[in-house]
Amino acid sequence: RKEVEQDPGPFNVPEGATVAFNCTYSNSASQSFFWYRQDCRKEPKLLMSVYSSGNEDGRFTAQLNRASQYISLLIRDSKLSDSATYLCVVNGGTGGFKTIFGAGTRLFVKA
């Protein structure tokens, strides 16, 4: 079992749609959680951190469920510019070397 698992997609949605991605992780001791965005042939960039209480940034909402060991990302009112791969990232302990990346979920938003 992979330490961090994501549905690879692709998710094909029309503009304006709401889309949700889930990510599961295996290490119950994981400390911190993030969503990164990676455009085609570009580097990953931090989209948002995921807090236990959940957090929202504009059209993006991230949730953490420690009991079930999953993280979610909700995108409302999808834009063409949201087309990218979304990487779930879990930090399993002290030090950056415990950061584990999921393989990513591809999203295509169509006009």
Place this chain on the structure above:
Amino acid sequence: NAGVTQTPKFRVLKTGQSMTLLCAQDMNHEYMYWYRQDPGMGLRLIHYSVGEGTTAKGEVPDGYNVSRLKKQNFLLGLESAAPSQTSVYFCASSSGPDSAGELFFGEGSRLTVL
């Protein structure tokens, strides 16, 4: 502000050749990392450094060596390239363990080994 810069951006090698990838960051970060990214897989950590003069192995260190002689630079070396090392290599940095998940990446280096 350049952030994290990688050179070269592209390289084609023949099996058995050697090369070095250079990563430079101007954010005064203590932690630096080298990852590789292959289709269908998440980024995998090759080596990392928690400060100048220190290096450590990550998940997939075989076939690679690294050096961190200066705080701002982190070099990744391939002594004898193999086709299995064809990949996209990303360098990243972070300010420390407390923010270890918040990584700043370079633009990537695409390496092909024939």
